[in-house]
Amino acid sequence: MTDSEQHTKLLYWAGVALGPLAWGINLQGIYALAHFSCETTRFSAAIMSAVLAGSALAGTAISARAVRRGAGAEWRDAQGGGPRTFMAWLGVGSGVLFALVIANQLAASLMINPCLR
Numbered sequence: 705m706t707d708s709e710q711h712t713k714l715l716y717w718a719g720v721a722l723g724p725l726a727w728g729i730n731l732q733g734i735y736a737l738a739h740f741s742c743e744t745t746r747f748s749a750a751i752m753s754a755v756l757a758g759s760a761l762a763g764t765a766i767s768a769r770a771v772r773r774g775a776g777a778e779w780r781d782a783q784g785g786g787p788r789t790f791m792a793w794l795g796v797g798s799g800v801l802f803a804l805v806i807a808n809q810l811a812a813s814l815m816i817n818p819c820l821r
Contacts, residue, residue, distance in 0.1 A: 715770040716788045719795025722763025725803030726756040730806050734813055742819040753810035757803045764799030767792045 721779045730753055771792040 713788065715766055716792040717762040717767075717795060718770070719767030719797075719799035720791065722766075722800040723760045723795075726760040726763075727802045727805055730756045730809060734779055734809060738818045749813050750810060753813065757806040759809065760799050760803040760806060764796050764803065767795030767799060770775075771796065 733752050733756075734749050737752070741749060771789060
């Protein structure tokens, strides 16, 4: 396997990896910043959530691009290319799902007062 083949195979996994990673960082970051948000009114959690939702959507876009670029290659590939295409579509769905979860947490952090513990 050449380096370019390895690089293109990693593109199929971008949505699968970036979505849950962004959600995990967002969840832990919101909990870590809740104490500081109570003392001063800052929108650091909202900014962090927006950036991480963007990174989850970036993983979705990378996986969708890999599907689109590799659509004709599965006919030329001796192994069919089916598992890679499935993983890329799974990455697209996973990235969208986790971006929606992050957006939901963003809405909750904007509407609920962090001092209510």
